[in-house]
Every structure is written in C-alpha cells, then in structure tokens.
Amino acid sequence: MEPVTQKTKLNNPLPTVSPKQRKRKNLFTSYGFAAPAMILLFVFLILPAILALYYSFTNYYLLTPEKTKFVAFENYKRLAEDTLFLKSLGNTALFVVIVVPVQTLVALALALLVNQKLMGIKFFRMAFFAPVVTSMVIVSILWTFIYNPDNGLANSILNIVGLGPFQFLTDKDQAMYSIIFMSIWQGAGYQMMIFLAGLQDIPDHQYEAASIDGANAWQKLIHITIPGIRNILAFIAIVTMIAATKLFIQPFVMTQGGPLDSTKTLVYMVYETGFKFRDVGYSSAIAILFFVIVLIISILQRKFIKENTE
Amino acid sequence: MKKGVLLLFCLIFAFSMAGCSNDKQGASGTEKGGEVQLKMWAHQGQPKEVDFYKKRIDEFNKEHKGKINVKLDIIPSGAGHAYEDKINAAATSNGLPDVLDMDGPFVGNYAATGILAPIDDYVDKKDKQDFAKSIIQQGTYDGKLYALGAMESSIAVFYNKKLLKEAGIQAPETLDKAWTWDQFMEASKKLTKGDVKGLTMHMDLGVGEWLTYMGSVFVWSNDGLMLNKDRTKAEGYLNSPESVEALDYVKDLFKSKVVSVSNGPADFEEGKAAMMIGGVWLIPGFEEYKDLDWGMTYFPYSKKKVSPSGSWAFGVSSQSQHPKEAAEVAKWMSNKDSVVEISKITGMPPARESAFKELTEYDKLPKKIIKDQVLNTAKARPATPAYPVLSAKFAEAFQAATLGQDVKKELDKAAKDTDRELERFKK
Amino acid sequence: MKKNRIIAQIGLYVVLILLAILFLFPLVWMVVSSFKTEPEIFADLKSFRAFVPYTFSLDNYTGVFERIPFIRYLLTSTLYVSVIVLLGLFVNSLAAYAFARMQFKGRDLLFSIVVALIIIPFESILLPLYLIIDEFDWLNTYQALIIPFIANAFNIFMFRQFFLNLPKELEESARMDGASTIRIFFQIVIPLSKPVFITVALLTFITHWGDFMWPLIATTDESVRPLQVGMQFFFHQPPVRYGHVMAALTMATIPLLIIFVFFQKYYVQGIASAGMKN
Incomplete structure (x- = not known):
C-alpha cells in the first residue's frame, strides 16, 4: 500500500504532515527497513545459537525430547x-x-x-x-x-x-x-x-x-x-x-x-x-x-x- | 519454554508462510463414514518392489472396503539414513503414520523410544510360528513383538566355478559339509594367484551397516555375543575373548592378502576375485556378466553355524488411533501371499517357511543354500535401543581388524561406547 | 642477455604447462571418461589414452537419466538458490540502508550485533536449526532450504560499506523534492549500487550452490533434493558405474561454469574488494 500513498504525496510537494508525524514515520520506515533481516537473523541464527548452548547442558535425545534433563557440565x-x-x-x-x-x-x-x-x-x-x-x-x-x-x-x-x-x-x-x-x-x-x-x-x-x-x-x-x-x-x-x-x-x-x-x-x-x-x-x-x-x-x-x- | 518461543515465531511467520500450523501431516487414524483411514510409509526400494507395495495396498483396500482404507506414501531411503531421519523427525513432531516400514535392526531402537506399539495381541500364535525364527527375533524387543517382515535376507559365499575348478577346489553343497573357517582360509589362499584375489568382502561399501551385518556373524559363529542376554551390557561380551578371536580371524584373512581392503565394486563379477562374501540381492546383477559362471555355498563357521539375516519389516506406530486396524495392514503385508510375491519380485528369500514350499527354485542349488541358511542358521542383529551406536562402533572395529589393528583395543572401545549409550535407556 | 631472457621465458612456459596439466588432468579425465564404456575406462587407466576422447558414446548420459531424475535435481538447486539470492538481495540491502543512512534508536548496537553474528559458523547451529525447522513443519520443503539463509550478516555488512561510500547529495536532493525513503532507495540507491548487488548475488549463489550438509539433513525427499546431495546419493547407489558417475559429474559442473564465464569479472572484483576492506 505504501507506494500508492507515496505517489500522491509526490504530486503535492508541500508535505501536509507535521514534523513530529514525519519523525515518527521515519522511525517506522527505518525499523521497517531493518526488521525483516533482523527477525530472520534472530530466528535462524541467534535463537539456534542460544539453543545450542542450552542443549549442550542437557541429555537431549532426538527421539525422546520429553525426557530431556539438565546435566550441567x-x-x-x-x-x-x-x-x-x-x-x-x-x-x-x-x-x-x-x-x-x-x-x-x-x-x-x-x-x-x-x-x-x-x-x-x-x-x-x-x-x-x-x-x-x-x-x-x-x-x-x-x-x-x-x-x-x-x-x-x-x-x-x-x-x-x-x-x-x-x-x-x-x-x-x-x-x-x-x-x-x-x-x-x-x-x-x-x-x-x-x-x-x-x-x-x-x-x-x-x-x-x-x-x-x-x-x-x-x-x-x-x-x-x-x-x-x-x-x-x-x-x-x-x-x-x-x-x-x-x-x-x-x-x-x-x-x-x-x-x-x-x-x-x-x-x-x-x-x-x-x-x-x-x-x-x-x-x-x-x-x-x-x-x-x-x-x-x-x-x-x-x-x-x-x-x-x- | 522452548515451545513457547518457537510458537511465537511460528505466529509471526504464519501469515507469510504456508505450512506453519499444528495440523501435522501425519496425524493418524481418522474415520470417514465408518471406514477407518490409515496412513502408511514404505521405503523406496527398487522400482518393482515399490510397485508391489502399491499393488498389495490396493488389494488390501478392496478387500476391506467400508472398513479400512490405507493411504501409502513411498519414502526414498537413499544412501545414508534419509528414511530413518524422516521417521526421527516425524516421531518428535507427532507426524508418524499408522503403519511403518523399517529396516530390521532399527526395530529395537524404535520400540524403546516409543515410536512403535507392540502387536502381540493381534498376531495369531500359530501364524507366528510360520515365520523364520530370525524374523521374529528381529521384530521382538523386551519380550514383545513389534514388527513382521515379508522378506528375509542372507549373505552367502559366491564362487567362480571356473577358477575353483582350476584350483581343484570343491565348494560344499550341503549344510553339514559347510566350510570351517580354516577350510575357508585355505581355499582363499589357494585361489589367490597373481592379480586375482581369492576373496572379496565388499570393503568398497564403506564403514557402515554392511560391516556389522556381515561381521557380527563371525562373532556369533565363534560363540561370541555382541550384548548380554538382556541386551543391557556390551562390556565382557562385545569384547570377550571369543569376539576378539573372531575379528582376529578376519584380520588374518586380510593379512595373508587373500582379500583386499581396496577392492573394486565388481571384482567378483569381473573375475578379479574367485570368491565373494556377498548379499543374495546381488544375484540379479550377475546376468550382466555373460562370462561369469557362478556358484554359491554356505557362510563359513567356527564353532556354530550362523548366517546373517534381517530385512525391512512392518510395524504399527504408537501414535496410531487404530492399532488393531493398523496391525491388520502389517499382517497383510507379511501374509503368505505377500511373502511369496515379494520374494518372486525382489529375489530375496521369503520370510515364511510355508512360502519356501511354493518357491521351488529354493529346493535346488544354488538357491538351496539360501533356504538352508534362512531356516536353520539365520540370526538377527540384536534388537537394542543402542543399535545405531553399537552398529557404527562395531563396524569401525571390524574395519580396524581388516587394517591390521589391535582387535582387543578396538572392541574395548566399541563396548565402552555402546554401554554409555545403553545407560541412556535404563529406567 | 637476450638469449637468457628467451631461456627464462621457455622455462616459465614449461612450469606453467606442467602446472596446467596438474590442475586440469582430473577434469579432462572426467569429461573424456563420460563418453567411454566401462571396460574402456578401466583399460585406459594405465595409459595416456585415459585422456584421449577416441570414442563418443552418449550411453552414460542416457544411463544417468534412466537412473536418477537429474534434471529435477538441477532445477531444484537452481530454483532454491535463485530464490535465496533474490530475497536476500532485497532483505539485506534494505537493512544495510537503514544502518548506513537512517537515524534510529539502538542502530549502532544493532549493527554491532550484526557484525558479531558474522563469526557464528553455521555448522555450530546445525542441530537447533534442524529442530526449529522441524517445529515449523518445514522439513522436506523449499522453505527449509531457503528461509534460514535469506538474511545474511556478512551481506548486510557488504551493502552497508558500499552505501556509506555513496555520495549523499543525490539522495538529499530527492528528499527535498519530497520523495519517500522507499522511493529514494529503489530509484536512486539501487541503480547506483549495481556492482555491489551483482557481487553479493554471485557470492551468495556460489556459496549456496555448493550447499551440502544442510540439504542433506533438511531434505530427505527426492522432490526437494538439490544437485549436490543428489550427486552424493548417486555416487553411493549401487551398481557404481564409473562412466555414469562421470557423466553426471560433468553435467553437474556446467551451471557454475556458465555463471563464471559470464560474471567472472564481477566475481573477482567483488571478493578482492571485500578483502581490502576487511
């Protein structure tokens, strides 16, 4: 939906949004830009890294996850x-x-x-x-x-x-x-x-x-x-x-x-x-x-x- | 905790991705208009074998119309353990089908980890007796029956008739005359001439199930064991003097250069090896080699006559809502008609004594050898939850023997690793 | 003096030719053997004929197509790697642009985390990733092959470096004209950044084309089996026929060869420039 609103704005060079709104919008865009990559990195890199560390202190057996116990070192x-x-x-x-x-x-x-x-x-x-x-x-x-x-x-x-x-x-x-x-x-x-x-x-x-x-x-x-x-x-x-x-x-x-x-x-x-x-x-x-x-x-x-x- | 976090991300992804739901594909045993709907997995064997599975299930569905309907999925097994990986994954995510096809030695692991449900209640005692003993052995864990197979398998000694004749060697044709280890060694030595080896043991197949499947027989034949009777301990069994002596015999075979660790894949077929310890499934492939005149004899023995065994078998998953109906499928797939037919298609020996009566080619040489072995000397690999580790470690020890390593040391190591793994499954 | 130089030149050529033989003989053998019969391959092993293409039989190639769905493997690989590349370019360049040009809370902290992530070797998160993918029910799907690899910390880093070096003026004047950030990004920044896009695309393509361990684990069905895993399966699938395997290997080499022939310039520039900046 974004591109459409942008186009209408271009026809109207004078922005009707207030500076404050604009700032918030900017913030929204910048997070929006970074978010997909950040979410993917979290789910498929950071989260598994944390889980790897966690599993290394357990006796997790692939076929019986419900029996997993903490075994320290x-x-x-x-x-x-x-x-x-x-x-x-x-x-x-x-x-x-x-x-x-x-x-x-x-x-x-x-x-x-x-x-x-x-x-x-x-x-x-x-x-x-x-x-x-x-x-x-x-x-x-x-x-x-x-x-x-x-x-x-x-x-x-x-x-x-x-x-x-x-x-x-x-x-x-x-x-x-x-x-x-x-x-x-x-x-x-x-x-x-x-x-x-x-x-x-x-x-x-x-x-x-x-x-x-x-x-x-x-x-x-x-x-x-x-x-x-x-x-x-x-x-x-x-x-x-x-x-x-x-x-x-x-x-x-x-x-x-x-x-x-x-x-x-x-x-x-x-x-x-x-x-x-x-x-x-x-x-x-x-x-x-x-x-x-x-x-x-x-x-x-x-x-x-x-x-x-x- | 783990589930919570994952679920959260599942939600985030749910709108953009398909397949992110709790509606797991396998979730078994639904009913539709009084007809029980079942799912079944079978491994992808040779094309003819797959066609057989499909046809047999069609016939089952026709016969049980209105009562049971089975949907069969063929799962590729490929190299490595792709099929086993798939079962692993399905087991953890509640995605198992009702009926499972699995390789014999895995039954113990699946039974111990709760993937399989026992089927004793559904199997007729008399019918059970018709199966080769080794098939019941491989399907039994902790005193309960979990799987029934339609096929058996076996390893025999194949020989090149021309080369044996030249060396003046007569291979045994009846079980009571089977070669002893010493006779076998002697024959191998006699047959080794120049570029031609006396024997090939298919070391080209790598360190894997083949070595355990073939190698365990040497141990058993020498009165050794891989595990104790309760299958709770390897120390003192896997590395007992009998087991060590067995692998020392293998070591000697390689040391005396009658067999090579770097054989080609078809040395026997090409006449580069006079004899081969090989699976009976190789027989159809011999047709490609017009010059090959082959014969077959028994697996050599030390103190006891033993031969390898084990093949794919059918069981019921513990996640099934309709174990009784699922057991019907497993029984159907291993009934006499199935057994006879699959044996004709694959060339594998049948799993039932009654089936042998219909397959007359097993009354004559060379296939008589297979029948004798399956009905008299076949022994299943131990049904233990620690099988994946036991098998890998034993295979490594076997390979070490072929490379001239200290057998005792290698088996000690294998026993220790196996015991550690067994520890995991103690209650 | 001049004579010495000629001798040196000849010596140089001898060395170069010997080295070229060393680097090429396996590949020549592979291609030549793929057109021979099995007995020919074995008979030629002990002679120079191993490298001479004296017969030209396509039997091995038809043999491959009879035994494995080669085209299917090829398409699977091409498809999934291309999707990683395309989605990756989009997602990573967007994030990099945010880090390079925008002001927002936590930006620098977030970026330093991204840089730190470069160091995590994929091999160390293999199992948990497998379990996560299983939790999503994605095993044996294209999602499993693609989605974990879209976002890439190193690629974000590469893009950001490039964007930082772009002159700001164009973007600023566009902003004065009231263009939105998204529009600026797509209409001004991307066209200016063509080299880095091509480099990242190539590096990503080549990396994932060679993927082996993950597809081996995450896919067990033939329907989603990539070429590399397919080759490994074929190699171990009895009966092992040298000729068949050679034909399959030869065909499997072609796609990457094409990529290199067309994009070699960008590829070398890309890795070299990445090297300088690190």
Whole structure:
C-alpha cells in the first residue's frame, strides 16, 4: 500500500504532515527497513545459537525430547575423556596447519606466475581456476576414483615417475594427506584470483623505480609486492583458516571419517553424534566448542593483523 | 519454554508462510463414514518392489472396503539414513503414520523410544510360528513383538566355478559339509594367484551397516555375543575373548592378502576375485556378466553355524488411533501371499517357511543354500535401543581388524561406547 | 642477455604447462571418461589414452537419466538458490540502508550485533536449526532450504560499506523534492549500487550452490533434493558405474561454469574488494 500513498504525496510537494508525524514515520520506515533481516537473523541464527548452548547442558535425545534433563557440565566432561573427540580435534588441526600456509603460498606463487604479460596467460589463469568452478562434492567424488589404489589414475601417474603404489584413502596414515592435497588443488585457484587482483593494483612505476635502483626480482618481491598485498594476504589467511576448520564434505564423501577415524573432523562429529547417534546434547557440546575455537582464531587473527597494519 | 518461543515465531511467520500450523501431516487414524483411514510409509526400494507395495495396498483396500482404507506414501531411503531421519523427525513432531516400514535392526531402537506399539495381541500364535525364527527375533524387543517382515535376507559365499575348478577346489553343497573357517582360509589362499584375489568382502561399501551385518556373524559363529542376554551390557561380551578371536580371524584373512581392503565394486563379477562374501540381492546383477559362471555355498563357521539375516519389516506406530486396524495392514503385508510375491519380485528369500514350499527354485542349488541358511542358521542383529551406536562402533572395529589393528583395543572401545549409550535407556 | 631472457621465458612456459596439466588432468579425465564404456575406462587407466576422447558414446548420459531424475535435481538447486539470492538481495540491502543512512534508536548496537553474528559458523547451529525447522513443519520443503539463509550478516555488512561510500547529495536532493525513503532507495540507491548487488548475488549463489550438509539433513525427499546431495546419493547407489558417475559429474559442473564465464569479472572484483576492506 505504501507506494500508492507515496505517489500522491509526490504530486503535492508541500508535505501536509507535521514534523513530529514525519519523525515518527521515519522511525517506522527505518525499523521497517531493518526488521525483516533482523527477525530472520534472530530466528535462524541467534535463537539456534542460544539453543545450542542450552542443549549442550542437557541429555537431549532426538527421539525422546520429553525426557530431556539438565546435566550441567556432563557433556563437556565427556569431551575431555573422549578419545575420538580428541582425535577429531587433532585431525582438524592437522588439516588447518597444513592447508592454510601451503594453500596460501601456492596461490601466491600461482598469482605471481600468471601476473605476467605473456602470450596465452589467460588460458593458464582459467586452468588454475577451473577446479574452483567444480563444487566440492563433485571434486570429492572425482578424486575418490582417482585415489582408488587399484583402479585409479593417481597410482598410474605416479608410477611413471617411479613412485608408489600408494593406498591413499584406504590407509590411515595417507588418507588425511590425500584429502589435504585435493583440497589445496581445488581451492588454490580461488585465492590466486584474489591475489592477482591485488598484484594488479600495485602501480608499475614502483617496480620501474626499483629496477633503476638495481633491485633484483627477489628484492622487488620482498620490498614491493608483499607489502603491497599485505591486507589481502591477511584476509586470505583468515578466510582459509576458518573455512579449513569446517572440513566436512571431503571426509563425508570420500572416507566417511575413516579409515580408523583418521579423517574424522570436529564438524563430522557434530553431524554424526547429532544425526546418526541422535545425541543432541553431546553434539551441541561439540558444536559449542567448535564455535569457541573459531571465535578464538578470529580474535587472535584480528589482533595480529591490527598490530601489523598499524 | 522452548515451545513457547518457537510458537511465537511460528505466529509471526504464519501469515507469510504456508505450512506453519499444528495440523501435522501425519496425524493418524481418522474415520470417514465408518471406514477407518490409515496412513502408511514404505521405503523406496527398487522400482518393482515399490510397485508391489502399491499393488498389495490396493488389494488390501478392496478387500476391506467400508472398513479400512490405507493411504501409502513411498519414502526414498537413499544412501545414508534419509528414511530413518524422516521417521526421527516425524516421531518428535507427532507426524508418524499408522503403519511403518523399517529396516530390521532399527526395530529395537524404535520400540524403546516409543515410536512403535507392540502387536502381540493381534498376531495369531500359530501364524507366528510360520515365520523364520530370525524374523521374529528381529521384530521382538523386551519380550514383545513389534514388527513382521515379508522378506528375509542372507549373505552367502559366491564362487567362480571356473577358477575353483582350476584350483581343484570343491565348494560344499550341503549344510553339514559347510566350510570351517580354516577350510575357508585355505581355499582363499589357494585361489589367490597373481592379480586375482581369492576373496572379496565388499570393503568398497564403506564403514557402515554392511560391516556389522556381515561381521557380527563371525562373532556369533565363534560363540561370541555382541550384548548380554538382556541386551543391557556390551562390556565382557562385545569384547570377550571369543569376539576378539573372531575379528582376529578376519584380520588374518586380510593379512595373508587373500582379500583386499581396496577392492573394486565388481571384482567378483569381473573375475578379479574367485570368491565373494556377498548379499543374495546381488544375484540379479550377475546376468550382466555373460562370462561369469557362478556358484554359491554356505557362510563359513567356527564353532556354530550362523548366517546373517534381517530385512525391512512392518510395524504399527504408537501414535496410531487404530492399532488393531493398523496391525491388520502389517499382517497383510507379511501374509503368505505377500511373502511369496515379494520374494518372486525382489529375489530375496521369503520370510515364511510355508512360502519356501511354493518357491521351488529354493529346493535346488544354488538357491538351496539360501533356504538352508534362512531356516536353520539365520540370526538377527540384536534388537537394542543402542543399535545405531553399537552398529557404527562395531563396524569401525571390524574395519580396524581388516587394517591390521589391535582387535582387543578396538572392541574395548566399541563396548565402552555402546554401554554409555545403553545407560541412556535404563529406567 | 637476450638469449637468457628467451631461456627464462621457455622455462616459465614449461612450469606453467606442467602446472596446467596438474590442475586440469582430473577434469579432462572426467569429461573424456563420460563418453567411454566401462571396460574402456578401466583399460585406459594405465595409459595416456585415459585422456584421449577416441570414442563418443552418449550411453552414460542416457544411463544417468534412466537412473536418477537429474534434471529435477538441477532445477531444484537452481530454483532454491535463485530464490535465496533474490530475497536476500532485497532483505539485506534494505537493512544495510537503514544502518548506513537512517537515524534510529539502538542502530549502532544493532549493527554491532550484526557484525558479531558474522563469526557464528553455521555448522555450530546445525542441530537447533534442524529442530526449529522441524517445529515449523518445514522439513522436506523449499522453505527449509531457503528461509534460514535469506538474511545474511556478512551481506548486510557488504551493502552497508558500499552505501556509506555513496555520495549523499543525490539522495538529499530527492528528499527535498519530497520523495519517500522507499522511493529514494529503489530509484536512486539501487541503480547506483549495481556492482555491489551483482557481487553479493554471485557470492551468495556460489556459496549456496555448493550447499551440502544442510540439504542433506533438511531434505530427505527426492522432490526437494538439490544437485549436490543428489550427486552424493548417486555416487553411493549401487551398481557404481564409473562412466555414469562421470557423466553426471560433468553435467553437474556446467551451471557454475556458465555463471563464471559470464560474471567472472564481477566475481573477482567483488571478493578482492571485500578483502581490502576487511
């Protein structure tokens, strides 16, 4: 109904409403603007977050909600003794610790490579970016075939170089590294593109001036390129790190968390405990802990970046 | 409190969204002109199986015209546990249908959590005796009957006739001559040559129900148990010396390289494995492989002859207003006519002894093997509310064995986790 | 000197080509295999022929259509993701405009709450959200896939940043002419903000196109099953045929490919600019 009244008002340039009415109307409009988003955020983000915290102190079982009891810190105590949980925590940490630096460096190296004026460079940019266009589920299915020890491409190719055969996903010591390799392969192109945008923002004259001063390529990289993309570097590190802590699709599709829980992650446990074992209480405790970890990472990184950029 | 908050938001949304009402879709058992209206869910199996469910329910409705009318919904089961998730969700929101179709090992969990109602009062004692013992086992929880199935299932050892002949091995053809574990191991070793493995155990199916379904039999055959008689304790049973020894046998099979943890999905069919521990539902798929000349023999045993069992079964939901009529449906779906017909359609063994008499192909080899197993050695997985945890943890321990891990340690862990879960259901 | 440079260039190309092979071989294998028969795929594994499209059979594709409702999955994904994008653009930009340009009580507090919400990982509210959706009776409906994801704290943040940098003059003069806030927003602000709208739309589309965990949980019916979940089901649905799966994967890649071909410029600009401002 609003637009109609507006139109009539436009025909009449002199507002007939008093300032007070107008103010109230403004207030109404501004709340009206914000309200849909705020209500949705409350119902589907804040409320579930509060409920997660609440459930983590109960023994909520998915099929018998009426029997739910308050159990204080029972679920959290159980976390401390749960070897599977500690293992998942370790697996997640391993993934993060390797993927974040390696993927960032690979992406930076790729960006430097394709940031040159060469014939056909666009093709190479697209090539490195291609895996990003293929979504994670699809990539995971594809690589499960590639990693098949007896009927897979990976062993055939490595055989040419005289390596292998490897067991990849069926070996507890190789499964996580196989997932790490694939994840970097899939994601590096995405960050390469962001780096590339940053590199292209660095003015050419800076490099020219350095060349006149006799700087070599390495010195230019350290003194011009890196400082020029520092903000982007920080951004990428945060985004990659937080995304890495959420590792789920790859182990879900490729290994179901195995073999021997070697690819079970925190988020995988949240899913498995909650939906397969229906233990909402315990699952919520893991979820809350996961949230706290993400929170700490973000705070630390923000602090670190602030110190470094000021 | 929780409900209050949610209801408030429900109201806020009510004007803009459809489907935000308390009129839950499932709410069962209404009456229309004296005819009881029932709802039923069945899982989406193969297309022919679904057609059978629909046709049988049509026939039921015709036969009971004016008294009972059933509306059947086919629910996709997919990979993972989509169908079970749907039942979970419906149970918490009072949306269950009157008649439920469920996979055998879940009966215990559904009975313990009050999703199912017992049907003893409606089932004739004599009729009950006609069912394979394993079907009654899987449908019984705490001494009460909750579900009846039309199909059974079984796992057998399939073999490539040509490869066995070449190795000079004769597979057993009668139950009393069934292979012992040692004989089975020996045959597997003999059959492993170059690129051809002696055996495939379908490890490509991942860590899931398959491993528990197949693996539990090794434990039982060695006089081990997964839980105590009351099904209240795993410690001392799941990790007893007998159980450990059973998984150690599995470990040895893999260690001696007669079977691989990274087999392809069709190694047996393609001649890359001489024998296969596989489900009888694979038989129709063999037709695609023209070169395959296959035979079947019994699941190998240690101290006791045991074979896997369990399949989809029908029960009555506790939310039904008309349990008697709903039980009629469950009984109809598992009566002799249904059993014979579904067995013909799916190739799965029938759940009734009388049905075997009509299905003459089970009198001859190779299918005689299945009949012998279903009627004599089949054992159901334990009906326990902790089944989801027990099954997952046992499957993990089984996988650990195939990867050469310390079996005792893995089973200790599985027993501990299962006991913790059982604790939840103690009154 | 010049000779050295040529050698360096050649070296560079060698590195680039090797890397390109590394990044492309799985995808080439996927597409090429989708046109081969099952025995051909396995026979070629040990040779270079794995990457050579010497046969062109569409059997795998017809096989996929016989076994799963692929088009249905595709339409489901396209539909639900598009609705999230459209409703999201509307709802989030409105809120962002209120935060950027209007004065009202509690504005700054509210906005800082919104910013704080960015940090909450979706994975940690999975179960309670599932229970809420169940309470609404929305499991297995499009509502479950769409409504929780319309409002997005990060997108509100992006919009607000952009609106703050718009020159105020145009809006003020329109106000002098008596235009209402809503009218100003739709007729002046939105046209000026096209880049941010396109960027947010793209980011949202790509994020939700890849959604997996939530649809896996919230939908069990085939009628509302998105592509990603459909692919995962198909992958595990016996009999596992490499050729069929490859054909399905190839087809499933096409939609996102189209999006990137058309909008690549905006996409890169968008994430890069978001990166700078953070």
